[in-house]
Amino acid sequence: MNNPFNKGCMIVAAALAWSTFAQAEVVVIVSAKNAAASMTAAQVADIFLGKDTSLTPFDLPSSSAPRGEFYTKVAGKDEAQVKAVWARLVFTGKSQPPKELASSADVVKQVASGEKAIGYVEKSAVDGSVKVVLTVN
Amino acid sequence: MTIKLTTVGAAIALALGSATAGAADFGDMFSFRGFGTLGIVHSSENQADFVGSVFQPDGAGYTNDWDLRPDTLLGGQVNAKFSDKFSAVVQAVSQHQYDKTFTPYIEWANIKYQVTQDFAVRAGRIVLPGFLISESRFVGFANPWVRPPLEVYVLSSITNSDGADAVYSFTTGSVKNTVQAHWGKSKPKLPGGTIDAKSIWGINYAVEFGDAKLRAGYVSDDLDLQLAGLDPLISGLNSLAGALRATGFSTAAAQADSMYRKYRVDETKLSILTLGASYDPGKYFVMAEGAIFNGDSILSDAKTAYVTGGYRIKAFTPYATLATLQSDRIVEPGISTTGLPGPLAAGAAGLNGGLNAALASTQASQRTAAVGLRWDFMSSADLKVQYDRIKLDDNTHGRLSNVQPGFVPGDVDLVSISVDFIF
Numbered sequence: 001m002n003n004p005f006n007k008g009c010m011i012v013a014a015a016l017a018w019s020t021f022a023q024a025e026v027v028v029i030v031s032a033k034n035a036a037a038s039m040t041a042a043q044v045a046d047i048f049l050g051k052d053t054s055l056t057p058f059d060l061p062s063s064s065a066p067r068g069e070f071y072t073k074v075a076g077k078d079e080a081q082v083k084a085v086w087a088r089l090v091f092t093g094k095s096q097p098p099k100e101l102a103s104s105a106d107v108v109k110q111v112a113s114g115e116k117a118i119g120y121v122e123k124s125a126v127d128g129s130v131k132v133v134l135t136v137n
Numbered sequence: 138m139t140i141k142l143t144t145v146g147a148a149i150a151l152a153l154g155s156a157t158a159g160a161a162d163f164g165d166m167f168s169f170r171g172f173g174t175l176g177i178v179h180s181s182e183n184q185a186d187f188v189g190s191v192f193q194p195d196g197a198g199y200t201n202d203w204d205l206r207p208d209t210l211l212g213g214q215v216n217a218k219f220s221d222k223f224s225a226v227v228q229a230v231s232q233h234q235y236d237k238t239f240t241p242y243i244e245w246a247n248i249k250y251q252v253t254q255d256f257a258v259r260a261g262r263i264v265l266p267g268f269l270i271s272e273s274r275f276v277g278f279a280n281p282w283v284r285p286p287l288e289v290y291v292l293s294s295i296t297n298s299d300g301a302d303a304v305y306s307f308t309t310g311s312v313k314n315t316v317q318a319h320w321g322k323s324k325p326k327l328p329g330g331t332i333d334a335k336s337i338w339g340i341n342y343a344v345e346f347g348d349a350k351l352r353a354g355y356v357s358d359d360l361d362l363q364l365a366g367l368d369p370l371i372s373g374l375n376s377l378a379g380a381l382r383a384t385g386f387s388t389a390a391a392q393a394d395s396m397y398r399k400y401r402v403d404e405t406k407l408s409i410l411t412l413g414a415s416y417d418p419g420k421y422f423v424m425a426e427g428a429i430f431n432g433d434s435i436l437s438d439a440k441t442a443y444v445t446g447g448y449r450i451k452a453f454t455p456y457a458t459l460a461t462l463q464s465d466r467i468v469e470p471g472i473s474t475t476g477l478p479g480p481l482a483a484g485a486a487g488l489n490g491g492l493n494a495a496l497a498s499t500q501a502s503q504r505t506a507a508v509g510l511r512w513d514f515m516s517s518a519d520l521k522v523q524y525d526r527i528k529l530d531d532n533t534h535g536r537l538s539n540v541q542p543g544f545v546p547g548d549v550d551l552v553s554i555s556v557d558f559i560f
Contacts, residue, residue: 042311042347051313051345053254062516076419080452080513087279087559090170091214092264092272093226093245 024122026066028074028134029108030055031115039133045075047118048098049082050089057098058107058119066104070120073136145231145239148211168216174277176208176284176555184544185537187551189284191294193233194328195539197551206233208284208555210275212244224249230275235326244275244297260301266317266341267293267354269413269426277557281422281456282509283523284553286443287536288462292430293356293409298323298337313345330364348418354411362402367435370491371401377472377484384478389485392472400492405434421448432465435492437500439464447511454511462535464500469493503535504528509553518558525551 028044030036046052048059048071060067062079071082086097101107104125111117112129126132180187180198188196189207197204210232217225228245247261264272273279274290284290300321307314320338324331339356374397381390413426427442440463447456471489474482509523529535529546537549 078452078513079516080519081419081449083516083559084279087172087276088270088273090216091172091212091228091276091279093214093216093224093228093247093249096168096216096218 024066024124026069026073026120026136027123027126027132028070028118028120028136029111029126029130030118030133031111031113032129032131033115034131034133036131036133041074041134041136044118044134049075049077049085050095050097053095054116055118056114056116058110058117059098059100060104060107060120061100061102066120066122070136074120074134142205142209142233142239145209145211148231166218169213170216170560171211171213172276172278172557172559173211174208174275174555174557175205176277176553177203177205178207178283178551178553179203181550182537182544182547184541185534186539187549188536188538189233189287191291191538192235192325192327193538194235194237196233198537198549199539199541208277208553209233212275214245222251224251232275235328255307256303256305258301258303262297262299263302263319263321264297265293265295265337265339265356266319267339267356267409267411268428269350269352269415269424271296276559277521277555278517278519278559281424281445281447281454281511282458282507283521283555286445286458286460286505286507288441288460288503288505289426289428289443291536292428292439292441292462295323295325295332295334295337295358297321298334300337311346315341315343315345317341317343327364329366330362330368333361333363335359335361348416350413350415352411352413354409356409356411358405358407358409360402360405360407362405362434364402367402367495370488370495371397373484373488374400374492377481377488380484381472381477381481384481386477386481389472389474389477389481393485393488396469396472396488396492400435402434405436407432407436419449422446435495435499437465437467437496439501452513454513456509456511458505458507458509460505460507462504463502463530464533466500466502466532467496469496497532498534498540500533501535502530502533515558517560518556521553521555521557523551523553523555525549525553527551 047055048057071077089095104121107119107121108125108130111119178197182198184199186196186198186200196207212230214228225248226245229241230244231239231241245262245264247259247263249257249259251257266272270280274285298321302317302319304317318340323334336359341354343352374393378390378393378397381393408431409428411428415424423446425444430439432438443458443460445458447454469492472485474485505525505527507523507525509521512520514520527549531546533546534540
């Protein structure tokens with residue numbers, strides 16, 4: 001029982017569990033009043049990259065961990081690439097980039113109050129006022 | 138008002154400083170954003186200048202060994218959203234232009250009315266949409282290269298027009314379609330004249346599905362070219378035709394007259410057919426465009442294309458481009474001088490030579506192979522280093538300008554370094 005190999009395994013398992021915990025799960029949320037039950041990553045990416053204007057997207061601050069996670073996994077683009085896409089839209093007068101809100105709590109509040117709003121936050125920030133349509137992983 | 142490069146440099150330094158601060162929003166109605174490029178380019182050809190557009194009188198090579206002016210620019214834009222239906226955009230750009238200053242001019246200034254979610258109309262100054270990145274050609278940060286391939290992008294040197302357009306978008310399955318029709322007029326100044334575009338109309342069709350985009354366009358221009366170098370030649374042909382007719386040389390008179398009618402540039406009709414495709418799944422990108430230019434008068438027909446691609450490795454994107462431009466070569470046989478008396482023969486020979494020189498100068502044929510590296514050192518700024526090898530066909534100076542008597546067509550090497558930013 002007191003086998004050093006088992007002990008090693010436990011440490012590895014604990015480390016894995018910790019790293020999963022550290023990288024908080026990011027979810028995409030819409031208003032609880034929104035009819036959509038779920039959305040695909042491609043649909044969400046189109047909205048956040050300005051190709052689909054049916055919903056109004058809201059961003060978290062540039063430096064926040066969920067933002068990097070969200071764009072990398074949902075759109076396959078890093079921060080600079082996302083900015084380049086928006087520069088192409090903004091400087092051709094086509095549309096404006098998502099409004100940046102200060103915190104996940106603000107995004108939840110904004111999305112809850114607007115039927116056409118969409119945002120992404122850590123799963124832990126979600127409450128009953130909003131609906132999860134996509135889990136980012 | 139004369140605005141020098143140093144002023145623009147100071148403005149760019151300020152803008153770079155504020156690149157981290159981000160765009161300014163004044164309430165929900167107005168927002169101000171900007172973009173810019175601080176670039177320097179070296180050309181190995183010292184008997185002609187490399188320029189960023191036909192509107193620049195001089196540049197790198199003959200005038201300056203290393204030149205900041207061809208690529209450096211600064212733009213600022215105000216967006217206004219008055220209601221869900223009404224919005225407006227005004228964009229000013231400062232770059233090296235015909236009078237050797239950086240005096241800002243208005244590139245965009247229009248009001249948009251969103252009739253339905255799918256249909257919008259705009260009136261005012263609208264950027265011409267012919268190519269894949271025509272509308273954002275000056276926003277270096279949004280583009281892969283130091284500058285769009287000049288073989289293709291200089292084909293339509295007029296970038297905006299004053300008029301109106303209508304844009305209709307519709308989705309079929311997962312495919313987004315956009316149709317745009319536009320009409321307007323424009324009168325930009327060249328270093329030695331003016332392009333008076335009395336009518337520019339066109340239609341564009343774009344299809345987007347996932348990471349792929351296809352675009353086709355057609356534009357038709359009705360121009361009155363006022364070129365200081367060409368006007369005396371054209372009026373010379375007319376007066377020579379008169380003199381020949383008066384002295385009874387009817388064959389030569391008819392030749393001079395038909396040349397005058399063919400090459401007068403006050404009713405020049407051009408059209409450009411464009412086709413482009415891009416695919417950008419994130420890890421890499423590929424892009425290709427081609428165009429067929431249907432010329433008139435001294436502007437001969439041309440075909441041009443480029444293909445470019447890049448691969449993203451974290452913040453670094455190495456890229457490569459191949460581009461070609463082939464203009465039809467027209468050699469005007471000219472007025473037959475056989476049997477003409479001395480002064481008339483000399484006049485005819487002079488005009489023949491002048492006209493062929495003018496034709497040769499507009500018939501640009503060149504190929505470019507370029508490699509570069511983009512480094513996104515900030516989320517709103519990049520550094521690009523690019524090497525271009527331009528091969529000029531015989532008897533053409535290609536896209537080079539300010540050509541000196543000692544110029545011999547051959548290979549030209551360009552080295553460009555630029556910093557692009559948005560704020």
